[in-house]
Amino acid sequence: MNPLLWLVNCTDIQSALLADYLRDRGFDLRHLNKTAVYGPPPKNMPLPGACLIFGSQNSEPLIHRMRSWGFDAPLLFLYQYGGTRDCISVLEAGADECVHMPISHFAFLARLHALLRRASVASWLAPDSVEQPRDNSHSHLSRRLAAEEKQAAFAALPQVTPQ
Numbered sequence: 001m002n003p004l005l006w007l008v009n010c011t012d013i014q015s016a017l018l019a020d021y022l023r024d025r026g027f028d029l030r031h032l033n034k035t036a037v038y039g040p041p042p043k044n045m046p047l048p049g050a051c052l053i054f055g056s057q058n059s060e061p062l063i064h065r066m067r068s069w070g071f072d073a074p075l076l077f078l079y080q081y082g083g084t085r086d087c088i089s090v091l092e093a094g095a096d097e098c099v100h101m102p103i104s105h106f107a108f109l110a111r112l113h114a115l116l117r118r119a120s121v122a123s124w125l126a127p128d129s130v131e132q133p134r135d136n137s138h139s140h141l142s143r144r145l146a147a148e149e150k151q152a153a154f155a156a157l158p159q160v161t162p163q
């Protein structure tokens with residue numbers, strides 16, 4: 001089962017392209033406009049594995065409102081304009097991650113998978129509902145991580161000293 005993502009305030013072309021990219025990667029997406037989130041919690045809609053909020057000015061009340069529902073799934077805030085202060089303010093409002101757009105699709109997908117893994121460890125999701133990353137053995141980071149894991153496994157082996 002692929003994780004469900006809520007997309008909030010997904011209006012511009014770049015966020016629509018990102019939504020298409022996520023859908024192509026097997027994510028189940030539901031779009032919510034900003035005004036729908038200010039009302040009562042959506043009925044008859046399953047809770048998502050994560051929520052992506054496409055930023056605008058003053059998104060803190062939106063995040064506060066979602067948290068007031070008891071919504072404890074991870075919130076990923078994506079913004080194009082603004083700076084570090086805007087990112088800090090949404091993190092303090094309750095967002096779990098803040099990403100400045102544009103970002104490469106690979107970097108975004110890696111951050112999204114990390115957020116979903118943290119969520120499953122925190123028991124917000126059943127562990128089997130988090131899609132495991134596809135084989136990215138071609139990437140430099142994956143090769144480096146695999147080499148570090150191999151070194152750690154080798155270092156954990158008991159050392160035999162000749163007598």
